[in-house]
Amino acid sequence: MAKEPILQINQLLTQFYSDGGKVNAVNNVSLEIREGQTVCLVGESGCGKSATAMSVMGLIDPSSGQVSNGEVLFEGQDLLKMKKGDLRRLRGKDFAMIFQEPMSSLNPVLTIGEQITESIIEHELLSKKEAKQRGLELINLVGIGRGEEIFSSYPHQLSGGMLQRIMIAIAISCNPRLLIADEPTTALDVTIQAQILDLLRNLKEERNMSMLLITHDLGVVAEVADYVIVMYAGKIIEQGPVVELFKNPKHPYTKGLLAAKPVINQRREKLYTIPGQVPNLIDLQPSCYFSERCEHCMSICTTKQPPMKQIRDSHDVACWLYEEEVSV
Amino acid sequence: MRNYVLKRLLYLIPTLIGASMLIFFLYSLVPGNFVDSDPNLTTERKAELYALYGFDQPDIERYFIWIGNLLQGDLGYSLQFQRPVTEVLGNYIWSSFFVALASLILTWLIAVIIGVVSATKQYSFFDSFITIIVFAAMATPSFFLGLILIKFLAVDLGWFPAGGMITTGSNLTGWDYVKDVAEHMILPVLVLTMLGIGGLTRYFRTNMLEVIKQDFVRTARAKGLKERVVIYKHALRNALLPAITLFAFELPALFSGAIITEQIFNWPGIGAIYMQAFTVRDYPLLMGFTMFIALLTVISNLLADLLYGVADPRVRLK
Numbered sequence A: 001m002a003k004e005p006i007l008q009i010n011q012l013l014t015q016f017y018s019d020g021g022k023v024n025a026v027n028n029v030s031l032e033i034r035e036g037q038t039v040c041l042v043g044e045s046g047c048g049k050s051a052t053a054m055s056v057m058g059l060i061d062p063s064s065g066q067v068s069n070g071e072v073l074f075e076g077q078d079l080l081k082m083k084k085g086d087l088r089r090l091r092g093k094d095f096a097m098i099f100q101e102p103m104s105s106l107n108p109v110l111t112i113g114e115q116i117t118e119s120i121i122e123h124e125l126l127s128k129k130e131a132k133q134r135g136l137e138l139i140n141l142v143g144i145g146r147g148e149e150i151f152s153s154y155p156h157q158l159s160g161g162m163l164q165r166i167m168i169a170i171a172i173s174c175n176p177r178l179l180i181a182d183e184p185t186t187a188l189d190v191t192i193q194a195q196i197l198d199l200l201r202n203l204k205e206e207r208n209m210s211m212l213l214i215t216h217d218l219g220v221v222a223e224v225a226d227y228v229i230v231m232y233a234g235k236i237i238e239q240g241p242v243v244e245l246f247k248n249p250k251h252p253y254t255k256g257l258l259a260a261k262p263v264i265n266q267r268r269e270k271l272y273t274i275p276g277q278v279p280n281l282i283d284l285q286p287s288c289y290f291s292e293r294c295e296h297c298m299s300i301c302t303t304k305q306p307p308m309k310q311i312r313d314s315h316d317v318a319c320w321l322y323e324e325e326v327s328v
Numbered sequence B: 001m002r003n004y005v006l007k008r009l010l011y012l013i014p015t016l017i018g019a020s021m022l023i024f025f026l027y028s029l030v031p032g033n034f035v036d037s038d039p040n041l042t043t044e045r046k047a048e049l050y051a052l053y054g055f056d057q058p059d060i061e062r063y064f065i066w067i068g069n070l071l072q073g074d075l076g077y078s079l080q081f082q083r084p085v086t087e088v089l090g091n092y093i094w095s096s097f098f099v100a101l102a103s104l105i106l107t108w109l110i111a112v113i114i115g116v117v118s119a120t121k122q123y124s125f126f127d128s129f130i131t132i133i134v135f136a137a138m139a140t141p142s143f144f145l146g147l148i149l150i151k152f153l154a155v156d157l158g159w160f161p162a163g164g165m166i167t168t169g170s171n172l173t174g175w176d177y178v179k180d181v182a183e184h185m186i187l188p189v190l191v192l193t194m195l196g197i198g199g200l201t202r203y204f205r206t207n208m209l210e211v212i213k214q215d216f217v218r219t220a221r222a223k224g225l226k227e228r229v230v231i232y233k234h235a236l237r238n239a240l241l242p243a244i245t246l247f248a249f250e251l252p253a254l255f256s257g258a259i260i261t262e263q264i265f266n267w268p269g270i271g272a273i274y275m276q277a278f279t280v281r282d283y284p285l286l287m288g289f290t291m292f293i294a295l296l297t298v299i300s301n302l303l304a305d306l307l308y309g310v311a312d313p314r315v316r317l318k
């Protein structure tokens, strides 16, 4: 049980510059991922999931934003304090990432083979021939046949599902210990989605990786997550083990998300949707950011930020409803 | 692939016929000609000359005669030089070509480098500084730029010759001759480069900025590749792709001369000849030359498409 965290994020603050001021895309986020664990990060689009992942990767474009505060400890080393070159040598090797859009994530003018082998050659100092051998094995491993043919083809010749498999092959090519997958199935057909998820899950087991899986699809969460973190407007509002969280959601937003999820065999007249919109992330006043949309909104919710409270073993929620319950 | 090229070559024919009609009738419909522009000629002499040059024939007939000659590689007879147009062009076009080629290579090299550096350091001091310089160079008229360079670099400092193509009165041969011509080329090439570099630098900067934002560049970074590799292998290749077309379009410009710059530097190029032909209404020369440039233009269009096909796997022809 007491496995060491492979990734620990403390009080991460990531801001983007915009005309109206600074956008706190990731607002004081702390989380950890243990060895072998699959952690799912969920939330509506625009709540800072990608920004969290990009901050870990050190890939926030300096012309549009920055990590202003916090720590990102990967196996105990703070990635934010690391020299650029040292970080680059870890990136793609010890931790790797795959993205939402497989169609645009590969370079259109380089062959698949070139794009798979270049990171192997960069990180593992293999010869071209050895790298090609490894590349062919990887193509096979992610479930595509005709390795040689795929190796010399260009991205536009493959389907989205195949490209995402290639992206996965690239990501695992140097045996990373942590894989970050940012909505890896969102852009794909439903049938392909399941295949890709299966592939990710199997690879994770076989290779003993940890995984941070970003999604807004609770069906995906239910299938693969060990632990779930719910984000809203740049903040974590609830987190807990998957079964616990699905059975016993605490935060009104989490409850709303679960109610909004269509359930098979349970046709309802109308799918539930959470009313309202995500607030503008610029200049938010101290308050619960969900208060405007919350049916249980109390006066304290609009004036004070709810702290993170442990409800049960490793199940935390940031909501004034439970604050009272505990303090009374 | 061979079929495609053949098809494209066939398509050139109607285009060229259209161009030839336009060129011919535009020049022949303009009132007046080479003979008319000499006021000292008697009416009889004029009639003789009209008959000699075929000006007395109907336009349609003259067009077909002209086209027939074109097809045999005969561009006509220059009235002013009293020599075949092909010979006149051959005499002057190469001096224009070498200046244009040198400035083309220089322009592209500098523009790519500056564009890439500007884009990777967007809004930095270097970027802003270059932006100002580039716009200043672009906005300066060529005659002014030329005269300034002559004043400072040729007259005051005496580094380069002020004009001409070879040192007057010299009788150099072989390597010495090449060196002499190269020295005379420097200033005109410099002017042409400074004028051309602005637009192209902006173009590469914009392309590069566009490409750097793309997902596959993010992927390249996420793989832990060196920044140098990310920029030059992943981004630049994609930014250069659309420029291939642009590069092929430069082909006609290599042969069309630079009217003002050649005038300033007294460079015996085709631009100066072209201007002169206008003043004396040497229409056969103008028509032949324009037709030649039209031909180069359609060829460069075809070349642009083919080159693009070779470079971009997405349109590569099977």
Ligand SMILES: Nc1ncnc2c1ncn2[C@@H]1O[C@H](COP(=O)(O)OP(=O)(O)O)[C@@H](O)[C@H]1O
Residues within 6 Å of the ligand: A016, A017, A018, A023, A025, A043, A044, A045, A046, A047, A048, A049, A050, A051, A052, A061, A064, A065, A281
């Ligand atoms: N490059 C950027 N420049 C400016 N704002 C950005 C940028 N990337 C993300 N944001 C803002 O940060 C917030 C979080 O975005 P993101 O992390 O992409 O959300 P998610 O992945 O959860 O959909 C959004 O409000 C978005 O507008």
Ligand SMILES: [Mg+2]
Residues within 6 Å of the ligand: A046, A049, A050, A051, A182, A183
């Ligand atoms: Mg996202």
